[in-house]
Each structure stands twice: as C-alpha cells, then as structure tokens.
Amino acid sequence: VARIVNLEIRHVRLDLKKKIKHASHERQASDNVVVVVTLDDGTRGYGEGVPRSYVTGETVESAIADLQSWPLFDIIGEAGNLADVVRSLEAWVPAPKVGDFRGIGSNSARCAAEIAILDAFSRHFGVPVGEAFRFSEVAAELPIETPQPVRYSGAITAETPWKEKISATKMRIWGFRQVKVKVGIDGADEVARLKRIRRRLGSKCDMRLDANEAWSPDQFRTWAERLAFSFPSAFEQPVPHEAIAELGKPEFHQPFPVILDESLCGPVDAENAIRGSFGEIFNVRLSKCGGFLPSLKLVAMAIRSGRRYGLGCHPGESPILSAAGRAVASRLRNLAFLEGSYDRHVLAEPFATSDITFGYGGKAKPLSGPGLGIEIDMKKLEAVTVSRLDLSRE
Numbered sequence: 001v002a003r004i005v006n007l008e009i010r011h012v013r014l015d016l017k018k019k020i021k022h023a024s025h026e027r028q029a030s031d032n033v034v035v036v037v038t039l040d041d042g043t044r045g046y047g048e049g050v051p052r053s054y055v056t057g058e059t060v061e062s063a064i065a066d067l068q069s070w071p072l073f074d075i076i077g078e079a080g081n082l083a084d085v086v087r088s089l090e091a092w093v094p095a096p097k098v099g100d101f102r103g104i105g106s107n108s109a110r111c112a113a114e115i116a117i118l119d120a121f122s123r124h125f126g127v128p129v130g131e132a133f134r135f136s137e138v139a140a141e142l143p144i145e146t147p148q149p150v151r152y153s154g155a156i157t158a159e160t161p162w163k164e165k166i167s168a169t170k171m172r173i174w175g176f177r178q179v180k181v182k183v184g185i186d187g188a189d190e191v192a193r194l195k196r197i198r199r200r201l202g203s204k205c206d207m208r209l210d211a212n213e214a215w216s217p218d219q220f221r222t223w224a225e226r227l228a229f230s231f232p233s234a235f236e237q238p239v240p241h242e243a244i245a246e247l248g249k250p251e252f253h254q255p256f257p258v259i260l261d262e263s264l265c266g267p268v269d270a271e272n273a274i275r276g277s278f279g280e281i282f283n284v285r286l287s288k289c290g291g292f293l294p295s296l297k298l299v300a301m302a303i304r305s306g307r308r309y310g311l312g313c314h315p316g317e318s319p320i321l322s323a324a325g326r327a328v329a330s331r332l333r334n335l336a337f338l339e340g341s342y343d344r345h346v347l348a349e350p351f352a353t354s355d356i357t358f359g360y361g362g363k364a365k366p367l368s369g370p371g372l373g374i375e376i377d378m379k380k381l382e383a384v385t386v387s388r389l390d391l392s393r394e
C-alpha cells in the first residue's frame with residue numbers, strides 16, 4: 001500500500017535548438033509544466049503537460065493554478081495495486097471551467113498530474129507504466145499488445161528551399177516511412193515546396209500535410225486539388241476549429257482523409273466529429289487530451305466510429321512525454337502515424353539521464369524498467385526550472 005506525500009509543480013522552460021514555426025505559432029523555447037510526485041516510501045514519479053493557449057486555451061499559469069486547486073493527495077488515497085490507481089484516476093474528471101463547453105481547459109495540467117501519479121505508482125509496484133493501460137475502462141476495445149519496436153514520423157517545417165531539400169533528402173536517406181510536412185505558411189509557394197519535397201522523399205514515403213488551421217474550407221478545397229499531384233495521404237487540421245464542421249456537410253467535397261488535431265482535444269470534440277461526419281483520423285496527443293486514460297478513451301471512440309487514430313506530440317516535449325508516448329505507441333497497434341521522441345533533435349539539453357531519441361528511420365525500442373523507464377537528472381531539471389511550488393500532505 002502506498003500514498004502520495006509530496007507534490008512539486010514546476011514551470012520549466014526548455015530551450016530549443018532552432019525556432020519552431022508553423023501556421024499558428026513560432027517559438028524558440030517551450031514552456032512546460034512538470035509535476036513530481038513522491039510516495040511515502042520515497043518513490044518519485046514524473047509527469048509533464050504542455051499548455052498551449054491556441055490548442056486547449058491553457059497557459060502555464062492556468063495549468064499551475066489548476067494543479068494547486070485539485071485535491072491530488074486525496075484523489076488516489078491509499079493504493080494497494082495499479083488497478084486501484086487507474087480506477088481512481090478514471091473517476092477523476094476535473095470540473096469544466098465557465099464557458100469551456102469542450103471540457104478541455106485543464107487537459108495539459110491533468111496530463112502532468114496523471115502521468116506523474118502513474119509513473120510513481122508503477123515504479124512502486126515494479127512494473128512499466130504501460131501495464132496500467134489494461135486496467136482502463138476501454139481496454140477490451142483497444143488493440144493493446146506486448147511492447148514492440150516503433151517507427152516515428154519525420155517532420156519538415158517551412159524553411160528556405162535549400163533547407164527543405166536537405167531535410168527531405170535526409171528523411172529519405174535515413175529511411176523514414178512517414179513524414180509530416182507543415183503547410184499553410186503565409187506567402188509560401190506550396191506547389192513548388194511540395195514538388196521539391198516529394199521528389200526527394202521518393203514515391204513510397206507516406207506524406208501527410210499539416211495546415212494548423214490556416215485555410216478556410218474553400219481554400220482547403222482549392223489546395224487539396226492543387227497539391228493532389230504530391231499524393232498526400234491526409235490533410236491535418238486544414239481549417240480552424242470554428243469551421244471544422246463545414247467539412248462534414250454533404251456539399252463539401254475533397255478526396256483526402258482529414259486528421260483532426262486542434263479540433264480533437266476531448267470527448268465532446270470526438271462526439272461532435274462523429275455526429276457531424278467529419279475527420280477520418282484522430283490525432284491523439286497525451287498533453288492536449290488530458291493524459292493516458294482520457295487519450296485511450298478517444299482511441300476507443302475512434303475505433304467505435306470506424307475511424308483511424310494516430311499518436312502525435314507537441315514539439316518541445318521533454319523526455320517525460322517522449323517516454324510516456326513510447327509507452328503508448330509500443331503497445332497500441334494500428335496507429336495511422338506516430339510522432340514524438342525528437343528529444344536530441346529539438347531540445348538544447350534533454351534532462352533524462354539516458355537518450356531516448358529515435359534512431360535511423362524513426363526507429364525506437366520499447367522502454368523497459370519500472371514506471372516510464374527513464375531516470376531524470378535532477379540537476380538538469382533544476383537548471384531549467386523557472387518556478388517551483390511544493391505541496392505536502394498535511
């Protein structure tokens with residue numbers, strides 16, 4: 001039997017190796033929230049959330065305020081096994097905020113808390129954190145199997161033509177099977193970009209295009225036609241969330257599957273997509289969707305409605321979310337795509353003691369060992385901490 005005795009809530013700022021640019025944002029550092037949970041036997045667990053105002057409406061400040069306001073010591077109480085912990089976490093749904101009709105305004109905070117709690121308790125019980133998944137309410141509906149190696153996607157952002165050519169050539173040489181290309185940047189000649197990128201990726205590489213809400217439905221239809229020559233496998237979030245339901249109207253036609261990203265943060269979003277017949281693929285990201293257990297429920301909703309699902313990430317995630325994503329990806333089959341574990345490529349100084357960045361062709365192995373399967377370098381974590389709150393059980 002174990003219980004939580006201490007909680008640290010940290011605002012961390014992770015320097016990025018280069019600027020990350022897409023249609024809705026640009027950044028040189030990533031502001032994340034890290035939760036450190038300590039159990040009464042001294043076991044520590046780590047969780048992370050990436051609050052993004054243009055995704056869930058959260059900020060670092062709102063996420064920290066949420067974490068402070070929740071009765072996290074009592075949510076679990078005393079746990080005798082991992083199934084108990086999962087049951088307690090599933091019963092815990094943070095109350096929606098005023099005006100938050102999608103029920104997503106605390107998702108990254110919930111993710112940070114949930115992953116820290118599951119990491120701590122699975123370490124305590126001596127099992128990998130992924131063992132928790134089979135206790136989920138929806139486990140029977142999901143293709144969860146023993147951990148297997150995975151393949152991550154590469155990503156090409158808008159760059160100078162020369163750099164885009166180099167990126168695409170590298171993806172091909174390194175043997176990536178899937179690549180995501182960011183489109184919709186103002187003033188970019190997408191036809192020329194996609195010509196040079198597709199030529200270098202080769203015809204076999206699965207290429208999807210992420211517009212990050214850049215287009216109107218009409219513009220999307222036009223771009224879908226103009227870019228069809230590069231045979232993209234799907235378009236991700238082509239239009240703003242406010243316009244996404246347009247894509248389900250019978251009069252709206254375009255031939256490509258649409259991946260919902262900004263429009264898929266919680267069960268209300270998933271229900272709307274199903275009812276409105278739009279979005280063939282769900283992009284599930286742990287932070288924006290509220291953690292492991294809410295994410296698995298979204299996957300179950302995708303399966304029930306005949307949709308596909310992929311696992312995405314936030315650029316700027318630390319090794320904590322990389323490891324958490326690996327726990328899902330290595331066990332959950334039939335992912336339409338997989339993103340994450342960019343650590344060494346994106347972060348100036350990842351704070352795990354081992355490097356879990358994917359290798360050639362995006363290949364990576366399942367992480368073994370208890371909990372998330374990584375160790376945190378506390379000195380490095382301290383160095384990137386902007387502020388820290390300590391809460392103890394009374």
Ligand SMILES: [Mg+2]
Nearest residue numbers: 210236237261
């Ligand atoms: Mg996206």
